[in-house]
Amino acid sequence: MSTLADVAARAGVSKSTASRALNGSGYVSAETHARVTRAAQELGFVAHPGAASLATGRTQTVAVILPRADRWYFAELLDGVQEELLTGGLDLMLYNGADGSEGRARMLDHAISRRRFDGVIAVGIEPEAHEIERLLKARRPIVTIGPHSEGASSIMLDDRLTAHVATEHLIDLGHTDIAFLGGPADPQRAGFGDALRIRGYLDAMAEAGLEDAARIVPAESSVPGGYAAAGDLLGNKRTRPTGLLAVCDETAVGAMIAARRMAISIPGELSVVGIDDHQYAEMFGLTTMRQHPREQGRTAVRLLQERMQNPDAPLARRVEASALVVRNSTAPRG
Amino acid sequence: MSTLADVAARAGVSKSTASRALNGSGYVSAETHARVTRAAQELGFVAHPGAASLATGRTQTVAVILPRADRWYFAELLDGVQEELLTGGLDLMLYNGADGSEGRARMLDHAISRRRFDGVIAVGIEPEAHEIERLLKARRPIVTIGPHSEGASSIMLDDRLTAHVATEHLIDLGHTDIAFLGGPADPQRAGFGDALRIRGYLDAMAEAGLEDAARIVPAESSVPGGYAAAGDLLGNKRTRPTGLLAVCDETAVGAMIAARRMAISIPGELSVVGIDDHQYAEMFGLTTMRQHPREQGRTAVRLLQERMQNPDAPLARRVEASALVVRNSTAPRG
Numbered sequence: 001m002s003t004l005a006d007v008a009a010r011a012g013v014s015k016s017t018a019s020r021a022l023n024g025s026g027y028v029s030a031e032t033h034a035r036v037t038r039a040a041q042e043l044g045f046v047a048h049p050g051a052a053s054l055a056t057g058r059t060q061t062v063a064v065i066l067p068r069a070d071r072w073y074f075a076e077l078l079d080g081v082q083e084e085l086l087t088g089g090l091d092l093m094l095y096n097g098a099d100g101s102e103g104r105a106r107m108l109d110h111a112i113s114r115r116r117f118d119g120v121i122a123v124g125i126e127p128e129a130h131e132i133e134r135l136l137k138a139r140r141p142i143v144t145i146g147p148h149s150e151g152a153s154s155i156m157l158d159d160r161l162t163a164h165v166a167t168e169h170l171i172d173l174g175h176t177d178i179a180f181l182g183g184p185a186d187p188q189r190a191g192f193g194d195a196l197r198i199r200g201y202l203d204a205m206a207e208a209g210l211e212d213a214a215r216i217v218p219a220e221s222s223v224p225g226g227y228a229a230a231g232d233l234l235g236n237k238r239t240r241p242t243g244l245l246a247v248c249d250e251t252a253v254g255a256m257i258a259a260r261r262m263a264i265s266i267p268g269e270l271s272v273v274g275i276d277d278h279q280y281a282e283m284f285g286l287t288t289m290r291q292h293p294r295e296q297g298r299t300a301v302r303l304l305q306e307r308m309q310n311p312d313a314p315l316a317r318r319v320e321a322s323a324l325v326v327r328n329s330t331a332p333r334g
Numbered sequence: 335m336s337t338l339a340d341v342a343a344r345a346g347v348s349k350s351t352a353s354r355a356l357n358g359s360g361y362v363s364a365e366t367h368a369r370v371t372r373a374a375q376e377l378g379f380v381a382h383p384g385a386a387s388l389a390t391g392r393t394q395t396v397a398v399i400l401p402r403a404d405r406w407y408f409a410e411l412l413d414g415v416q417e418e419l420l421t422g423g424l425d426l427m428l429y430n431g432a433d434g435s436e437g438r439a440r441m442l443d444h445a446i447s448r449r450r451f452d453g454v455i456a457v458g459i460e461p462e463a464h465e466i467e468r469l470l471k472a473r474r475p476i477v478t479i480g481p482h483s484e485g486a487s488s489i490m491l492d493d494r495l496t497a498h499v500a501t502e503h504l505i506d507l508g509h510t511d512i513a514f515l516g517g518p519a520d521p522q523r524a525g526f527g528d529a530l531r532i533r534g535y536l537d538a539m540a541e542a543g544l545e546d547a548a549r550i551v552p553a554e555s556s557v558p559g560g561y562a563a564a565g566d567l568l569g570n571k572r573t574r575p576t577g578l579l580a581v582c583d584e585t586a587v588g589a590m591i592a593a594r595r596m597a598i599s600i601p602g603e604l605s606v607v608g609i610d611d612h613q614y615a616e617m618f619g620l621t622t623m624r625q626h627p628r629e630q631g632r633t634a635v636r637l638l639q640e641r642m643q644n645p646d647a648p649l650a651r652r653v654e655a656s657a658l659v660v661r662n663s664t665a666p667r668g
Binding site for chain 2: 022030033034037038040041060061064068069070072074075076078079082083086089091092093094095096097103106107109110112113114116137222223224227254257260279280282283
């Protein structure tokens with residue numbers, strides 16, 4: 001049975017470097033990491049996975065809590081988190097469950113009771129659910145992506161400003177009848193980010209003296225959701241808006257498909273703006289507010305690593321900007 | 335500091351039941367699991383995460399290797415795996431990296447050298463990359479979803495038959511000029527599943543005496559990919575096929591959007607069939623071959639658990655059927 005010293009010798013590095021590479025603690029270059037892990041494999045070196053954890057008190061694992069993987073935003077984010085964790089030699093423990101579901105509550109209980117991670121990245125946590133308060137009981141540093149919570153670092157898109165800029169773009173083009181497409185049937189129950197987007201839309205409308213024209217049309221954040229909701233909204237030519245801000249690009253694309261089916265010209269009769277710069281946005285010529293979920297995921301890992309290395313490091317609170325990307329779905333009011 | 339006995343007493347269960355619930359080994363009802371984890375939380379019970387692993391030699395963790403999360407098929411599958419693991423009290427360690435990338439090779443090295451899992455679910459592994467052979471060195475049971483490999487259990491869609499049935503559907507409707515949309519520029523380099531779909535298409539064409547009409551048009555497995563490839567294929571009215579089998583629904587939907595832009599009537603001038611029954615298929619009225627990735631994910635976990643409990647259990651090899659779902663994108667040749 002080979003030892004750590006054998007692995008270090010074969011890889012041509014010190015024992016401490018070999019240990020760092022195999023445990024993923026401290027800095028090791030990608031090249032060294034590859035050489036050491038290869039040497040370990042070739043020698044059949046077996047470090048008991050639990051042993052390093054007991055010795056260091058570290059699991060070299062980060063828990064990622066995600067509401068779902070089947071949306072562009074979350075999938076991109078997850079890819080960014082994975083890439084950055086891999087760079088740091090850290091494993092990713094996934095806890096993937098829909099908000100408010102029974103499975104999700106159970107998943108969190110499970111995660112908290114096991115605490116098999118050195119830190120947590122929690123995505124799209126709703127403050128009312130008190131999930132962060134519960135997670136803090138596990139006494140691990142936490143970074144949230146989305147709403148800020150006491151005791152955790154956070155990264156969020158400036159949702160209010162994003163929707164504000166998008167609405168202003170439509171107003172600048174001369175539109176006065178602009179609807180917001182997204183959120184639940186009762187806007188009071190909108191999630192944190194959606195509520196801020198609605199707020200930004202309403203503020204921009206009010207600043208332009210258009211508060212009476214503001215209307216919020218509930219729609220799911222998906223292509224079929226946007227399609228269904230836009231079908232109702234656009235069906236009546238008399239009450240149809242000339243501008244539409246969708247809560248996300250998937251909803252916007254659904255609305256564009258519905259409009260085409262109804263032979264409503266975009267942007268001739270209807271201007272549409274989304275939020276995301278989804279992979280489909282370019283194909284649909286969709287004007288949108290670009291955000292970078294993959295980069296948000298990478299940043300979350302870096303913020304978490306700071307606090308994993310130094311638990312007394314101050315909490316960070318990052319607010320990310322988005323940028324207007326003008327394509328062919330918006331034009332001056334006809 | 336509270337002990338396991340305190341937790342068991344508070345939850346009103348035996349120590350062994352409390353231990354099973356906290357370690358996720360053996361059967362515990364969902365209700366008991368919730369009660370025990372709640373009691374542990376309330377008492378601030380701290381079982382060292384590495385200790386249970388050292389004692390039992392088990393990590394209660396399953397590694398999931400996935401090429402990417404941002405496709406409907408993989409996201410659905412991941413959700414199914416997560417749900418079933420949670421039911422069994424097992425954690426999910428995610429290794430998410432694109433085929434053939436440097437990051438992927440490094441990720442596998444990392445996973446194998448640490449072996450912090452009791453079993454592996456490997457999705458969309460390409461046999462030529464010898465990834466399963468490398469994973470087998472970690473001496474953990476493996477279930478593949480996709481190509482079968484020696485030494486691993488497997489679940490796969492009957493890709494050949496699926497494409498065969500889809501092509502026959504078009505042939506039955508009187509189409510003779512049917513193209514296959516999908517796969518890389520060099521069909522010889524198609525991935526395992528895509529190659530079998532191409533095979534099924536070619537076989538069905540040959541059986542109907544249409545081998546000379548068969549043509550394979552490369553396209554990425556995504557909506558933008560289908561859109562771009564169909565743009566070229568459908569542009570020339572003289573050489574345009576009347577039937578189209580797409581490698582997956584996302585490609586099919588991209589082709590449908592391209593056809594609409596070119597004012598080509600579906601199904602009047604062009605019949606389109608996909609494979610998946612993606613969440614967008616119904617909205618687009620897409621005729622498709624339905625498969626159930628979420629259920630495939632659940633089945634993979636169950637097959638893996640059998641071998642985690644009994645390493646001598648025989649390897650399983652499951653081939654899943656798909657079903658033709660006829661909607662409005664296919665019609666008799668006009």
